[in-house]
Amino acid sequence: MQPPIIQFRDLWKGYPMAGGRVDALKGVSVRIEAGEFVAIMGPSGSGKSTMMHIAGLLDSPSQGVYELGGENVSALSRDQRADIRNRKIGFVFQSFNLLSRCTALENVELPMLYHRPAFPDRRQRALAALRLVGMEARAAHLPTKLSGGQQQRAAIARALVNQPALILADEPTGNLDTRTGQEIMELLAGLNAQGITIIIVTHDPEVGQAVRRRIKLRDGLIEVDEVA
Amino acid sequence: MGIWLTMQMALRALLAYKVRTLLTMLGIIIGIGSVIVMISIGRGANASIQEQIHSLGSNMLMIFSGTSKSGGVRSGYGTKPTLYVSDVAAIARDCPAALNVAHATIQNEQIVAGKRNWGARVYGTTESYVVVWDWPLQEGEFLSESQVRAAANVVILGAAVYENLFEPGAEVIGQRLRIKNVPFRIIGILSPKGRTPSGQDQDDTVFIPYTTMERKLAGQRLPGLVNFILVSAQSGELVEEAKREVEELLRQRHRLQPGVDDDFTVRTLDEFAAMAGKTTNTMTWLLAAVAAISLLVGGIGIMNIMLVSVTERTREIGIRMAVGARKSDVLFQFLVEAMVISLAGGIMGTILGVSSAQLIARLAGWMTIISLDSILLATIFSAVVGIFFGFYPARKASNLDPIEALRHN
Numbered sequence A: 001m002q003p004p005i006i007q008f009r010d011l012w013k014g015y016p017m018a019g020g021r022v023d024a025l026k027g028v029s030v031r032i033e034a035g036e037f038v039a040i041m042g043p044s045g046s047g048k049s050t051m052m053h054i055a056g057l058l059d060s061p062s063q064g065v066y067e068l069g070g071e072n073v074s075a076l077s078r079d080q081r082a083d084i085r086n087r088k089i090g091f092v093f094q095s096f097n098l099l100s101r102c103t104a105l106e107n108v109e110l111p112m113l114y115h116r117p118a119f120p121d122r123r124q125r126a127l128a129a130l131r132l133v134g135m136e137a138r139a140a141h142l143p144t145k146l147s148g149g150q151q152q153r154a155a156i157a158r159a160l161v162n163q164p165a166l167i168l169a170d171e172p173t174g175n176l177d178t179r180t181g182q183e184i185m186e187l188l189a190g191l192n193a194q195g196i197t198i199i200i201v202t203h204d205p206e207v208g209q210a211v212r213r214r215i216k217l218r219d220g221l222i223e224v225d226e227v228a
Numbered sequence B: 001m002g003i004w005l006t007m008q009m010a011l012r013a014l015l016a017y018k019v020r021t022l023l024t025m026l027g028i029i030i031g032i033g034s035v036i037v038m039i040s041i042g043r044g045a046n047a048s049i050q051e052q053i054h055s056l057g058s059n060m061l062m063i064f065s066g067t068s069k070s071g072g073v074r075s076g077y078g079t080k081p082t083l084y085v086s087d088v089a090a091i092a093r094d095c096p097a098a099l100n101v102a103h104a105t106i107q108n109e110q111i112v113a114g115k116r117n118w119g120a121r122v123y124g125t126t127e128s129y130v131v132v133w134d135w136p137l138q139e140g141e142f143l144s145e146s147q148v149r150a151a152a153n154v155v156i157l158g159a160a161v162y163e164n165l166f167e168p169g170a171e172v173i174g175q176r177l178r179i180k181n182v183p184f185r186i187i188g189i190l191s192p193k194g195r196t197p198s199g200q201d202q203d204d205t206v207f208i209p210y211t212t213m214e215r216k217l218a219g220q221r222l223p224g225l226v227n228f229i230l231v232s233a234q235s236g237e238l239v240e241e242a243k244r245e246v247e248e249l250l251r252q253r254h255r256l257q258p259g260v261d262d263d264f265t266v267r268t269l270d271e272f273a274a275m276a277g278k279t280t281n282t283m284t285w286l287l288a289a290v291a292a293i294s295l296l297v298g299g300i301g302i303m304n305i306m307l308v309s310v311t312e313r314t315r316e317i318g319i320r321m322a323v324g325a326r327k328s329d330v331l332f333q334f335l336v337e338a339m340v341i342s343l344a345g346g347i348m349g350t351i352l353g354v355s356s357a358q359l360i361a362r363l364a365g366w367m368t369i370i371s372l373d374s375i376l377l378a379t380i381f382s383a384v385v386g387i388f389f390g391f392y393p394a395r396k397a398s399n400l401d402p403i404e405a406l407r408h409n
């Protein structure tokens, strides 16, 4: 049997604060299989982003074990985590986070710049990724010349370009109108259909409904984990 | 990430803020430029001094009273008068490597010609003085042996004294002037000579027989004393030999026991050249050090701008880290940016320095020497400045926490 893409075992994350510490995650255990499409929901401050940061290896847990694709990644060095992010994980942010001085194409090329070994055909790969999100025609545009939806598409192309196993999207539709948000969700669903595991954080119940599995957090703990 | 890609990225980042980049570079441009100019001026000064010294004739020895060999405090030349006319005669007689010998005693006097007067150094000397120096006259003649023996009231003018006392082109041979109220007849004018190794203007002098000086100008000075002795060796190869002979002879004549320091100093022109070289070398490095301070200021400017840039681009750094940039990738990116600024500044500074040095040579008439090593030094220095002052901001960037960076405004 294939190992789960994500396995959290009793994960804790605490932040030192003025008077003691704040625990953003208080013992989260969850298992997500390869190919799943999961929505993480819950009230503000419940720990959703914290969970995504740990899942995306941008942060490490204070306690507990995180296995990514069967491999324990709870205590890797910074550079090891950077390499795994580069190869296995794509990020999509609420505020797109494109480099404003670079064109859509250059933004999509960015993860490839840090890939070892170097890709000989960065341009073609970036163009292919842009084609996949329907942005080929806008390849040469700067982010400021793109609509929000177009920027998010470019960002998704960037998340895709190193062919990751996992895409993490923290409120990807949060800055978009309903219709554009739906389009982005359709795009992500299409990618999921091709086998990429996708986890999104969302506040929007409608967005949540579009997804097979919903994990609801409250106060650092999983309150509901339901499969539709 | 490859160095080439990193360079490209750095260039793009810098071109995005052209004016800021240029202003930051300006510090380095000025710094490197002034280092190059200063070194070229220093080297040029040294070269022209060396040239002057060697134009005096490389066979020359100069002998001063006073020692330079005693440990601790070194007394200056001529402090204790120990050289006598009799020493001069002995050298001429007993040193086979010596070709010509001359001596001089110097006194500062006011010279009056008609209504004009001029302060100059008066040399009491012998007929062989110009022979040793190989110093031609532009008019008239130098002292003769009989004039020296007879203590004649005759004077030869240096070119500068002539210019200062008479109208240009004035016919003066045979005319009279007064030194310390003693009348003298002008018998010659020397051609311009320039400066001595010690920097005195040799043209601002007049020459009279030493006998005349002793009897009519000297006041109560001891007779027979001389300020310095000049010896020309038979040939360039015999300079050291002549020096040894002179030293031996003088020690004997001055009855110096073995172990006692010389009470005189013999210097060859090569030694003078080396000493002058040392001085100008020190001056060159002093100038370069002052200029290097402006380079330091330029470096601090780079650090300042890079720190601003890191803060401004915090989010960019976060994005790069999220997509897989390692610490070293970020460090390198900012380090290369700082180095590109300083290297480009260094290259422009070199161009500025070289052209200013040439301009100075043309406008001020100074000799300036631009050598490859000073350009190389400047280039390496500017790269080092870039690395040194770029390192702190770059490290700051690479140590950013990706989540914090992504959250930045």
Ligand SMILES: Nc1ncnc2c1ncn2[C@@H]1O[C@H](COP(=O)(O)OP(=O)(O)OP(=O)(O)O)[C@@H](O)[C@H]1O
Residues within 6 Å of the ligand: A015, A016, A022, A023, A024, A042, A043, A044, A045, A046, A047, A048, A049, A050, A051
């Ligand atoms: N760097 C930090 N330092 C201290 N406390 C933090 C830090 N990051 C998060 N927290 C705290 O951890 C808790 C969870 O935060 P998190 O950002 O995961 O919430 P969230 O569910 O994503 O909320 P939202 O829906 O508002 O984005 C909050 O109480 C927050 O204040």
Ligand SMILES: [Mg+2]
Residues within 6 Å of the ligand: A048, A049, A050
């Ligand atoms: Mg959040």
